[in-house]
Amino acid sequence: MTPRSSSSRKIPKKAKPQKPPAVLPAPKEEPGEAALALTPDAPAGPAAAPSSAAVPDGDRHRLLAGTHHDPHAVLGAHPAPGGSGCVVRALKPHASAVVAVDEDGTRTELHADGEGFFSAVLPGPTRHRLLVTYPGRDEPLLCEEPYRFLPALGDLDLHLIGEGRHEELWRALGARIMTVDGVTGTRFTVWAPNARGVRVIGGFNYWDGVGHPMRSLGATGVWELFLPGVGEGELYKYEITRPDGSLSRKADPMARRTEVPPATASVVDASHYEWQDADWLAHRADRPLHEAPFSVYEVHLASWRPGLTYRQLAEELPAYVKETGFTHVELMPVAEHPFGGSWGYQVTGFYAPTSRLGTPDDFRFLVDALHRAGIGVLMDWVPAHFPRDEWALAQFDGRPLYEHGDPQRAAHPDWGTLVFDFGRTEVRNFLVANATYWCEEFHIDGLRVDAVASMLYLDYSREYGQWSPNVYGGREDLDAVRFLQEMNATVYRRNPGVVTIAEESTAWDGVTRPTDQSGPGGFGGLGFGLKWNMGWMHDSLEYVAKEPVHRKYHHNEMTFSMVYAYSENYVLPISHDEVVHGKQSLVSKIPGDWWQRRATVRAYLGFMWAHPGKQLLFMGQEFAQGSEWSEASGPDWWLLDPDYPAQADHRGVKDLVSELNAVYRGAPALWQRDTDPGGFSWVVGDAAEDNVLAFLRYDKEGAPLLAVSHFSPAVREDYRLGVPEEFGAWQEVLNTDAERFGGSGITTPQPVKTDPTAAHGRPASLRLTLPPLATVWLRPV
Structure with missing residues (x-):
């Protein structure tokens, strides 16, 4: 049990502790507390002798200032000088009394040393709990002492973190419910190497971290604290003392669940989901993806059917995708993001599915439902950049940490975001582990990596003088190249049958070449399985946007793609980016009357499905929606309503897409030799x-x-x-x-x-x- 306190105000020595503000709820009892309650006739121990037990002044100051790197060395039970008995010290802000309770129920009152400190010398070594009294509360709280536990993070974990090679980083960092020495609670671990101190704050301590300082685990920069009694659903953050002594409150970079935005706290979470897709996973790698049918329906979950949760989507999306015949869905980013208008491309919670639509287990339910319907699940993944929100990754421990230390390389000039420091081993580990996390924890079948070009080039969207060349004098970001190679190699090694797809808009050589094969550029392949063919997309859309009488002058725009069609393994994308921001929907790009526009769309889709490469189509385009996509309203489903006069026009296009996918699946000539x-x-x-x-x-x-x-x-x-x-x-x-x-x-x-x-x-x-x-x-x- 962890006590609740109301603020960070210091309590003067011998002053009466202040009652928590009335606006705060009374601290709730933790599960199982009733079983720990003392019997009325429990034996009482002798009164405490405080003079030799109090926390030394230096440690006391650092604990109150939030700059102590090893609170476990001071708080809790320690051998008394001379080996006679033990010293017990506790930091319980706002408590009026603290009693140490022996395993046999013997109680020893600790002396109130002021400012929330309590101490006593007990007769002998003991495993004790604390009975803490707060003003205004009728009953004292019996809780385990957090500072009696050894580190709950092993040496191997710390070694791998230090090396930047912990492929299951999410099992080592973040909030993890566990049982230590027979006591259940949550282990909090966070990487903050520049911090002078870190404390856990949350609903369990009224967001006052004074009583819950974390310990630093050596040179790794990891801080750790096991809090007994803190369980699933608790809100928390980390209160970090920066190098300059100021405080910041940060969400957990490794949080597996978050509050619903715009709230920003992390949530302690544990999965209870029982997967039912074992057959899907067992056969996912039976046939090489490049020699298999692969047609993708791109979906923005929050707007596909606005208002539906993950579990409600699981009732409708698999059936619709199966009806239209697509082999896969591609989900626009589902990782937590503060601004819905970013469509998920400015991520703050890299390990947490957005809570807007439900819990992480609810998201697992959706993926499972798609798999049971025979549909693969791809997910947009955004390792190129992150937003500047002060409560998230930016200047996480008071200095550039996840972002690059060079201001020229840290800021993204187009998006107002920060760029990851791909050369830092821990940051690279954070991202590589994140890629495998989605595949292993959520059974994702593929990652479409966003904005790869912005990662590969030091001069991306930068003018002369705004960037510095690499050690060879070139403009390639060698750190980003190594990161992408490591990410792809790790994902493919750990997850058979999974595919990675690059959104890469330049002529970078070897995007889909294996990482162990060198090309003309000398960098080796990046190791992606597929790459979006942005050239085909641009050229073909330019062609169909011309009046038919003028198309003969642009005929090469439809044939040029075959000049390079086998230089990479391609996906032909008509994605969300092509039907927003004034670009118009697919059918609206095309000139002519309504019949001609629909006919051209049908002809274009037929050409697209027959062209070498895989296919991707964004939602709404499968039934010739005339308006641009809006994340607020989603597809214009009313166009398919039987009462709508022109519904047959739109349903005809939708029926064609279903027929294209059906014939495509049954025609190996269209997919067996795509490469x-x-x-x-x-x-x-x-x-x-x-x-x-x-x-x-x-x-x-x-x-x-x-x-x-x-x-x-x-x-x-x-x-x-x-x-x-x-x-x-x-x-x-x-x-x-x-x-x-x-x-x-x-x-x-x-x-x-x-x-x-x-x-x-x-x-x-x-x-x-x-x-x-x-x-x-x-x-x-």
Whole structure:
């Protein structure tokens, strides 16, 4: 049991302790306290003799000032000088009396030494508890003495922390409920190497840390304190004495749960969730991801269905994703963040799922539900930067700690945030462990790493004179490179079947090359599994935004991606970034009347799903939402309401996405050889006047799929395309112009026979009718 006190006011010697303010609730009893209550006839010990037992003046001053590095050496029970008995000292601010209670129930009153200090010399070594009386409280509180416990953090943990190699850092730092020497409580541990002192504050001590100073564990910079009786759900922070003597109150960087923003306290948490996805995890790594179907639905959880909790989302999201056929969902950042308008990209609680939607176990329930529906879960992860909120990571112990010490490298010029010091071993450990934490504690199947380019370049968004070159005179951030390599290597080694994905917008060589393979840049591969293809996204959207009559002048924007398609392992993203901030939604980017815009979207999605690489589509775009995304309102679901006059138009696009995913899954030619140039062959890539692109995809057995995209509103009859001669007839397996998708219905339901006429360098050909603004897929019969 830990006492409650109301403020940090000092109590003068021999002065009557002050009663806690009436606005504070009476201290609640900790679980199990009733079992510790003294019987009325418990034997009483002799009165205390204080003169030789009081805390020395130097220690007393440092404890009250919050600058003591080893309170356990002073407080608690210690052998008395000469080896006769033991000295017992306690620091209980605002208490009026403290009694030491022996294991046999014998009580010895401690002398009140003033300012919350109490002491006595007991006859012999004893394991004692404290009976603490507070003014205004009818019954005294019986509690364990925190300062009798040995450190609850082992030497191996401290060694690994010091080396920056603790891959399960979350098990060593933060608030962890545990039982020590038969007593249950919470071990608090925090890394603050520049602090002159650290104290735990929380609801259990009325946010007054004077009575709960932590001890420093050697040169590691870790501070530790085990508090008996503090359990699940308690709010807490750390009160840190900075090098200049000032105090700051900081949330726990390793907190696994937080208060609901805008409140900022950390919460003691323990998981009780029983996973039901063992089968999913057992088979997750059966097939290499690069040789498997992989289509992603990007979701902002807080706005997908505004107002739903994690558990309510678990009732709706898996069913919707399964209906639309996506293999994975990608969640925009779920780690705790103070400002909802940042969409989670300015993180303060790297180890805590946002409490806006529920508890960490509630989030586990959602992930589990998706897995049981056969859907993988990716998560946006943001190690590039963090916000400046004074209660969070910024200047955590009074000096730059998580951020870089060089002001030029610490501040992000675009976002007003701070950049991690990737060269510091403990900071790198904090981030690497965080990546594995989400995969292991929450069964996340992949991390999409945000803003990788901003990490890789020292001159990112900086002008001449605002940055300094690396030791080789270059602009590459060598510390960030090493961090990303270590993160990827660790995640892949510990979590089979998990994928890491880079949002990297430059031509950095080897983003998805293994870390042990060197490239032209000499840095070795970064080790990501996949990379967002920002070039394809930009070029293709520029193309479809042109009027059809002008597209012939921009035809190369649709073909250029194949020049570098196999230089990395790519994802083709139409993400949230492309449908906000004046960029317009996908359907609204496109010129023409309403029919032409929807038709172009359908043709574009057909082209996207057939193009080498994996696919990602942001929520709302799967049914041609016309407005930009808003985090306040989410997708315009009313467009699919049966009573809405144009609902069939939107439902047609949604049905096409479901059909694309279904046919895609069943067509190995579209995913088995995504990283093999031999799996792709142009049929016609230069038909700019016709706005036509046609290519073949091949599976491992050599079976082809023909994809033809036509971005003109005209109908082209008898359009000849060269095909392999060994196939006698081809069957249309998908046509985005089908009436059920909202198209004009120009389809070819019967197989098309191969013509022996040579075309496009092939000995045989097909004659097709190309629908307006449509993509058609065909396979040999």
